[in-house]
Amino acid sequence: MTVAIIGYGRFGRALGSLLEEAGIDYRALDPVADVPASRRAGSMRELLTGATRVVVAVPVPRMREVLEAMLPHLRPEQLVLDVGSVKVKPVQAMNEVLGTRVPWVGTHPLFGPLSLAMAERPLRVVVCPNPLYPEAAREARAFYERLGCEIIEQTPEGHDRVMAHTHALTFFVAKGMVDAGSGVDVPFAPASFKALSRTIETVRSDAGHLFTAIQHENPFAREARGHLLHALEAIHHELETIPPEAATPDTPSMELPALETGLPELKETRELIDQLDHDLVELLARRAELARRALRAKAQAGTPVPDPAREEAVIATRRAWATELGVDPEGMEAIFRAILRFSRRAQQTKE
Ligand SMILES: O=C(O)C(=O)C[C@]1(C(=O)O)C=C[C@@H](O)C=C1
Numbered sequence: 001m002t003v004a005i006i007g008y009g010r011f012g013r014a015l016g017s018l019l020e021e022a023g024i025d026y027r028a029l030d031p032v033a034d035v036p037a038s039r040r041a042g043s044m045r046e047l048l049t050g051a052t053r054v055v056v057a058v059p060v061p062r063m064r065e066v067l068e069a070m071l072p073h074l075r076p077e078q079l080v081l082d083v084g085s086v087k088v089k090p091v092q093a094m095n096e097v098l099g100t101r102v103p104w105v106g107t108h109p110l111f112g113p114l115s116l117a118m119a120e121r122p123l124r125v126v127v128c129p130n131p132l133y134p135e136a137a138r139e140a141r142a143f144y145e146r147l148g149c150e151i152i153e154q155t156p157e158g159h160d161r162v163m164a165h166t167h168a169l170t171f172f173v174a175k176g177m178v179d180a181g182s183g184v185d186v187p188f189a190p191a192s193f194k195a196l197s198r199t200i201e202t203v204r205s206d207a208g209h210l211f212t213a214i215q216h217e218n219p220f221a222r223e224a225r226g227h228l229l230h231a232l233e234a235i236h237h238e239l240e241t242i243p244p245e246a247a248t249p250d251t252p253s254m255e256l257p258a259l260e261t262g263l264p265e266l267k268e269t270r271e272l273i274d275q276l277d278h279d280l281v282e283l284l285a286r287r288a289e290l291a292r293r294a295l296r297a298k299a300q301a302g303t304p305v306p307d308p309a310r311e312e313a314v315i316a317t318r319r320a321w322a323t324e325l326g327v328d329p330e331g332m333e334a335i336f337r338a339i340l341r342f343s344r345r346a347q348q349t350k351e
Pocket residue numbers: 291294295298305306307308310311314339340343344
């Protein structure tokens with residue numbers, strides 16, 4: 001399989017690194033971004049000749065003109081996939097420009113460069129089957145599964161509706177908070193804000209055109225923003241009008257979903273421990289993924305594998321962190337020695 005990537009921006013590059021990890025050959029074309037010489041195609045014709053999968057990773061508003069530029073060089077045995085963050089408009093563009101000439105399918109990988117760098121798992125991709133090419137969705141599934149992704153099937157409308165209430169609103173709220181100056185240079189922050197500030201960082205690190213695309217190019221985003229603004233206005237108004245002494249947690253409109261589980265204390269505590277351990281297992285899986293990445297980097301740089309000096313440095317810092325947090329450094333060292341053994345074992349297995 002040879003993959004052609006059109007658009008070597010943040011996502012195009014991230015996809016390139018996934019393809020490389022999976023041992024799949026690819027070429028890329030971008031009018032401005034720097035493509036490594038070994039991967040660079042000189043023209044659309046050169047890029048598309050011989051490619052079996054063609055990934056369109058350009059900003060959504062540019063999709064149609066790019067599809068038009070591709071069309072003369074495409075052949076019916078190829079498969080075109082877009083990776084836009086919205087689906088109704090790109091699918092419409094592919095339907096109109098490619099139609100029944102070349103197989104195509106709309107897809108949205110729900111991960112970006114940041115989640116790949118952090119070794120977040122699972123990597124999920126929404127695939128939107130279309131009646132013109134039922135086989136294309138199956139091929140897209142197989143393609144993404146080779147990259148280690150899980151697939152969710154959705155209609156373009158279903159996808160955009162969900163995204164309007166999740167992706168678009170998250171970006172909207174985060175940008176609103178950034179523009180209102182919240183969280184800048186604060187001396188301390190409660191846990192509730194820490195979770196949100198991670199989101200703000202993600203939004204900040206994404207390409208600028210993404211913000212406009214997920215708001216403007218999603219037909220349901222405007223309405224979702226309107227509902228949110230309306231709800232916020234109503235809350236603001238109530239906070240202004242309800243006298244403070246009347247605003248108990250039982251005031252109907254101010255009620256938040258109950259936090260009390262009503263479970264006996266031991267049962268509740270064990271459930272919390274289970275949740276926390278689940279997070280730990282997920283973190284350890286990501287750590288193992290990063291260790292495998294370190295191994296690949298070391299293979300290129302000729303660094304020793306395993307590396308006792310690095311392992312001792314790891315242990316020393318974790319002991320210091322434990323001391324700072326007031327937990328037993330000996331115990332923490334034992335845990336990290338086990339984690340390093342786990343890590344070395346993970347480096348010996350492929351996936
Ligand atoms: O940092 C590295 O070189 C790694 O390969 C990662 C790691 C780790 O899991 O932290 C794993 C094995 C090495 O012996 C040292 C450290």
